[in-house]
Amino acid sequence: MDASEPGLDPGAVPAEGAIAAEVREEFPELRLLWLSAPAVTGRSPRGVRERLRGMSDRFRGSHAVTMRQAPVPWAYRVFYRHIGLDPDADRTPVEAAALTRLIKGAFKSEGILDDALLIALMETGVPIWALDADRAAPPLEIRSSGDGERLGRTDEVLPLPAGRLVVADREGPLAVLFGDLAPGHGVTKRTRRMILFSIQVAGVPTIHVEEALHGCLDVLAAA
Amino acid sequence: MGASTSLPPPDGAADRWLRVGGAGRIAEVEEALLEPAGQSLKPLLPSVPRTVEVEVDERAARRSLREQIGKLERELSQAFVAAYPRDGIEWSVPSQAGPRILSLGELERVRDGLALRLRTVRGDLTERARCEEENRRLVERMMLDPGRHKFVRVSREDIGERGCGGWHVRPRLGIIGMMMGWWQVKLSSGCPLST
Numbered sequence: 382m383d384a385s386e387p388g389l390d391p392g393a394v395p396a397e398g399a400i401a402a403e404v405r406e407e408f409p410e411l412r413l414l415w416l417s418a419p420a421v422t423g424r425s426p427r428g429v430r431e432r433l434r435g436m437s438d439r440f441r442g443s444h445a446v447t448m449r450q451a452p453v454p455w456a457y458r459v460f461y462r463h464i465g466l467d468p469d470a471d472r473t474p475v476e477a478a479a480l481t482r483l484i485k486g487a488f489k490s491e492g493i494l495d496d497a498l499l500i501a502l503m504e505t506g507v508p509i510w511a512l513d514a515d516r517a518a519p520p521l522e523i524r525s526s527g528d529g530e531r532l533g534r535t536d537e538v539l540p541l542p543a544g545r546l547v548v549a550d551r552e553g554p555l556a557v558l559f560g561d562l563a564p565g566h567g568v569t570k571r572t573r574r575m576i577l578f579s580i581q582v583a584g585v586p587t588i589h590v591e592e593a594l595h596g597c598l599d600v601l602a603a604a
Numbered sequence: 605m606g607a608s609t610s611l612p613p614p615d616g617a618a619d620r621w622l623r624v625g626g627a628g629r630i631a632e633v634e635e636a637l638l639e640p641a642g643q644s645l646k647p648l649l650p651s652v653p654r655t656v657e658v659e660v661d662e663r664a665a666r667r668s669l670r671e672q673i674g675k676l677e678r679e680l681s682q683a684f685v686a687a688y689p690r691d692g693i694e695w696s697v698p699s700q701a702g703p704r705i706l707s708l709g710e711l712e713r714v715r716d717g718l719a720l721r722l723r724t725v726r727g728d729l730t731e732r733a734r735c736e737e738e739n740r741r742l743v744e745r746m747m748l749d750p751g752r753h754k755f756v757r758v759s760r761e762d763i764g765e766r767g768c769g770g771w772h773v774r775p776r777l778g779i780i781g782m783m784m785g786w787w788q789v790k791l792s793s794g795c796p797l798s799t
Contacts, residue, residue: 406663407705446688449681458681459674462714465702469695525705546703558703 389419391598395591398578401524404546408463408583413523413548414590415578417514421601422570425493429600433496436503437487445479453506456584464546464558474508474559494568494575497600507579507593510548510556514574516566518551521578526554533563548578662708669711676718683725689766693728697721736764743771750787760794769794 398413405411425433448454449468454475461468472480478499482488488503490496498509516534526541532554541547547554556562558580568575577597581590680695687693697717700710739762746753750773759770769792775781776788 404705407666447685450678450685455678455681459677461702462673462677462697462718463670463706463711465700465704465706465710465714467697467699469697470699542701542704544704546705560703 389421389598389602391595391602393418393595393598395579395594396520398521398523398548401522403525404523408460410581410583411460411523412581412587412590413521413578414581414594415519415521415576416594416598417519417574417576418598418601420513420568420572420575421493421497421604422568422572423493423604425490425496426604428603429493429496429500430490432500432600433488433490436500437482440479440482440488440503442483445476445483448476448479451506453585453589456582457506457508459584460582461559466559471559475502475506478502493601493604497597497604500600501593501597504596505589505593507581507585507590508559509577509579509593509597510562511568512555512562512566512576512578513568513572514576515572517555517576519576520550521555521576522549523547523558523580524549530554532557532561533566535564538564548580666706666708666711669708669715672715673711673718676715676722680718680722680725683722683729687725687729690729690732690764693725695721695725732764736762739763746771746773746789750789751785754787767794 393416395414395416398415400408400411400413449458454473457473457475458468461471461473468476478488488499491499494511498511501507501509524547526543526545526547526549528543529540530543530547530553531538531540532547534553541554541557545554546558548556548558554563555566577594579590579593581587684695697714700706700714706714739758742753742756743758743763746756746758753773754775755773757770757772760767762770772790772792773787774790776786781787
């Protein structure tokens with residue numbers, strides 16, 4: 382299916398985002414996969430909440446400790462080092478979720494979309510982010526930010542430092558790579574369509590990324 | 605210097621050369637020497653050192669550094685798992701204000717930081733393992749001869765285990781045991797809520 386085609390299709394084929402030449406030269410295995418889907422928001426149904434509970438019960442402290450040795454979380458840790466982040470300070474998404482689980486004692490339901498993203502993350506180790514499709518101008522791209530560029534469309538945020546790696550659309554940066562989404566570009570109750578995107582790094586098999594996106598759509602479709 | 609430059613320059617070029625003088629004024633020298641028409645003065649120019657700009661492709665070096673970083677990260681992860689449940693070990697390696705594409709020097713700093721952290725962690729773990737082994741032997745000696753280890757206490761943490769229990773040499777029957785020399789090792793399983 383084309384990424385911009387309407388309808389929530391769990392079998393949708395994700396589109397491949399562009400990688401700027403200077404980024405591709407350094408990280409030839411970096412990929413950005415994204416797809417568009419109708420927005421699903423609101424409270425999670427009982428089935429999803431039970432799935433989260435089951436995940437919480439199966440997830441132990443030993444998983445959290447040994448997680449960084451598993452191939453996919455390790456690949457993201459290494460990529461963090463390569464782009465100048467310290468994964469012990471700025472946690473990778475899967476490690477952040479694991480830490481939250483240990484602190485809160487469970488994977489707490491935060492709404493259907495967040496739950497779907499969390500389930501996909503914990504089952505594959507691959508992070509997914511959701512953007513408001515009406516406020517984005519795909520195709521998406523990973524590139525370095527230019528001088529004076531701001532995150533999002535508002536002038537209220539400070540300009541990004543030049544050279545910051547971002548996920549951008551045709552009009553500008555929408556998210557810092559592995560960081561915050563631009564203010565006002567997240568999915569809200571008023572969002573009609575959303576863009577789900579994921580970042581594949583060296584050492585992460587493509588099937589994991591596709592599985593994460595499809596798993597997320599599965600959860601949303603069941604809601 | 606070649607034979608051509610040792611010959612006297614024709615048509616007063618030498619005068620001009622001497623008048624201009626100074627090795628750093630190459631452009632002026634060239635201008636002075638080339639000015640007279642009719643003769644090729646090129647061979648008379650002294651050999652002029654020029655800066656040659658060579659483009660060094662650092663990509664291979666950066667790729668190699670990234671591989672080293674990956675390997676060090678794997679070893680640090682192994683050390684992290686091996687260190688559990690010991691706490692108080694610093695694992696962080698300073699970031700380089702990312703996310704961005706790092707230069708060769710910055711990648712080197714990350715690599716060196718990881719290597720240093722790994723060495724420090726391994727040193728810490730070795731030292732702790734030595735202390736824990738000594739404490740385990742102490743527990744054995746306490747069990748064999750409590751009377752020679754009066755009131756000695758060893759916690760589970762001291763031997764690298766989880767929990768807040770431990771071994772404590774105490775007199776049997778309180779002060780009577782203390783006077784009679786009846787010493788025993790009390791084993792505490794710790795607080796059930798601590799785990």
